[in-house]
Amino acid sequence: MKPRFILFLFFSGLINSGCDFSSKQNVTSEIIKLQAGLINEYNSISNTKDAEVEELVGVYFMPSWNTSPDPAIDRDSFWSCLQDPANCSSLQNPGIWGPKGRIYNAKYPYEGPYLDRKPIAELKGFYKRDDPEVIRKQLQMMKSYGIDFFAYNWFYGRNYYYHLYFGPQSKIYYPEGWKIDANRDGRVAVPGLEEWSDQLKVMLEVNSSLPEKDQMKWVINWCDDSHERWMAWLKIGSPDEMARKANYEGEKPDKALYLKVHEKITRQWTDNYFKRKDYLKAPDGRPIIYFYFPQDAESRAAYYGLTLKNLLDLSQEVAKKQGFPGIKFIAITAGPMMPNEKAYGLPTKWVAKNPQRPWEGGEYRNKQLLQEYVPRLKGMGFEGMTGYVYHNFMEKSNKSFADMRETYKGHWNMWSEKFKDDSNFEYQVPVAMGWDMRPAGGTWPQQSGFPSEPQKDRVHSDKTSFSAKLRDAQAVSRKYRNSNGNTVMICCWNEYLEGNYIEPTEGHGFDYLEAIRETFKK
Numbered sequence: 001m002k003p004r005f006i007l008f009l010f011f012s013g014l015i016n017s018g019c020d021f022s023s024k025q026n027v028t029s030e031i032i033k034l035q036a037g038l039i040n041e042y043n044s045i046s047n048t049k050d051a052e053v054e055e056l057v058g059v060y061f062m063p064s065w066n067t068s069p070d071p072a073i074d075r076d077s078f079w080s081c082l083q084d085p086a087n088c089s090s091l092q093n094p095g096i097w098g099p100k101g102r103i104y105n106a107k108y109p110y111e112g113p114y115l116d117r118k119p120i121a122e123l124k125g126f127y128k129r130d131d132p133e134v135i136r137k138q139l140q141m142m143k144s145y146g147i148d149f150f151a152y153n154w155f156y157g158r159n160y161y162y163h164l165y166f167g168p169q170s171k172i173y174y175p176e177g178w179k180i181d182a183n184r185d186g187r188v189a190v191p192g193l194e195e196w197s198d199q200l201k202v203m204l205e206v207n208s209s210l211p212e213k214d215q216m217k218w219v220i221n222w223c224d225d226s227h228e229r230w231m232a233w234l235k236i237g238s239p240d241e242m243a244r245k246a247n248y249e250g251e252k253p254d255k256a257l258y259l260k261v262h263e264k265i266t267r268q269w270t271d272n273y274f275k276r277k278d279y280l281k282a283p284d285g286r287p288i289i290y291f292y293f294p295q296d297a298e299s300r301a302a303y304y305g306l307t308l309k310n311l312l313d314l315s316q317e318v319a320k321k322q323g324f325p326g327i328k329f330i331a332i333t334a335g336p337m338m339p340n341e342k343a344y345g346l347p348t349k350w351v352a353k354n355p356q357r358p359w360e361g362g363e364y365r366n367k368q369l370l371q372e373y374v375p376r377l378k379g380m381g382f383e384g385m386t387g388y389v390y391h392n393f394m395e396k397s398n399k400s401f402a403d404m405r406e407t408y409k410g411h412w413n414m415w416s417e418k419f420k421d422d423s424n425f426e427y428q429v430p431v432a433m434g435w436d437m438r439p440a441g442g443t444w445p446q447q448s449g450f451p452s453e454p455q456k457d458r459v460h461s462d463k464t465s466f467s468a469k470l471r472d473a474q475a476v477s478r479k480y481r482n483s484n485g486n487t488v489m490i491c492c493w494n495e496y497l498e499g500n501y502i503e504p505t506e507g508h509g510f511d512y513l514e515a516i517r518e519t520f521k522k
Helices: 003-011 014-018 029-046 079-081 134-142 199-210 225-236 239-243 256-273 293-305 308-321 339-344 370-380 403-418 463-479 511-520
Strands: 055-062 149-157 193-195 218-224 288-292 328-332 349-352 362-365 384-386 429-432 487-491
Touching: 003 403, 079 362, 134 199, 149 199, 149 225, 218 256, 256 293, 256 308, 293 308, 293 349, 293 362, 293 370, 308 370, 370 403, 403 429, 403 463, 429 463, 463 487, 463 511
Parallel strands: 055 149, 055 487, 149 218, 218 288, 288 328, 328 384, 429 487
Antiparallel strands: 149 193, 349 362
């Protein structure tokens, strides 16, 4: 057996995380011996000075979408904001910037366009997101520069009803045998559909067309983070929706329907994605799901008296019924850590201002600091955690990439130490290449029309500083390998509006991909 495979089995938690062999009543002595043998072989390898120790490198992938109301015009949510503020929907959004959208003045000037973020000519510049030729290049670049899998940011709108007998909607996923209304063109009884998935569809088609050895592994990063989506859900069956015939009698966002939609979400994973050979699975065969900001889902489930564990347990039950050994959930967390910032902490409950009219709004309560929230993750059903972007550690905030390196080290050490004696919960060491949200208006949007912390929009790296950060992350991952596992998560392939992108551009070329390949030597 190759050392890399043994390390992969051990580090990813087959022995202690996915299958706690010693606790099974039917465990055989042969398996116990195998476990001991693997551990001894691992110790032998790790004690060898020149032993090869490889990381599993993941990268987040953010989809873009068409923001034009005219179906004949494709106005990409990325490229429009990099080129022209007048066509950038992020800047015009009254929900985050106030009624006038993003306001510019002498103190808060427009600093674009941001043309250094234009992808290289090999990727066709400001490419069309579902261009199969571009996607093939993206996948090949990931593979050839040492990235092992991508985590696709996956969004879901719970509130959408559709009609399976209506041609344009007939191919939207709906579990086989579930109830529909034949008298209303096959209107679905359980709403909800994945959003902005046209890019993923082509990515998977292209990936399948490649030789198996050249295919990228991938995984879902479920982003249940939108307050706007939550309010759209609560609006189902409201007087306004009934008046415009968006809903019919009996369609209401109650607890039973909420749970049924969650079951439908999981069925979409099992029916469409988990069966694929290119979907990332733990060594014990369980598909992996990354869960972005679980506090958002937890606080909204609490409105119905549900816990996040209730939802994750339901997903586990559904997956097993569909023939899978279960799901491995990894939380993606970040947040404030200082007592004076608790008002901006991670909420655990959403409460309607008027329980009889919840669609009119409410507030998020019972907020916790990150160090208060993280210890609860395992009890919710998570088997690990990682990060997307850390903006601070304790009292230190990112105002430069040097700051970011220090705040990340604080998180790495804190969480690695916390979980070092827990082989059933892994901390996947995260890395980010920077932060600069100016194309989307700045950090963070306020109803006043101005960003609240624009000083954070100068977190820029280069190949040298990014390489140093990668080496730091690699060292921490290896130091705590028994509990951390071997996965390093990089943000991001293409977070263009947040200034966090390693995809080759005219501004930095292949610098970041070269840094990854040189560090991890793949």
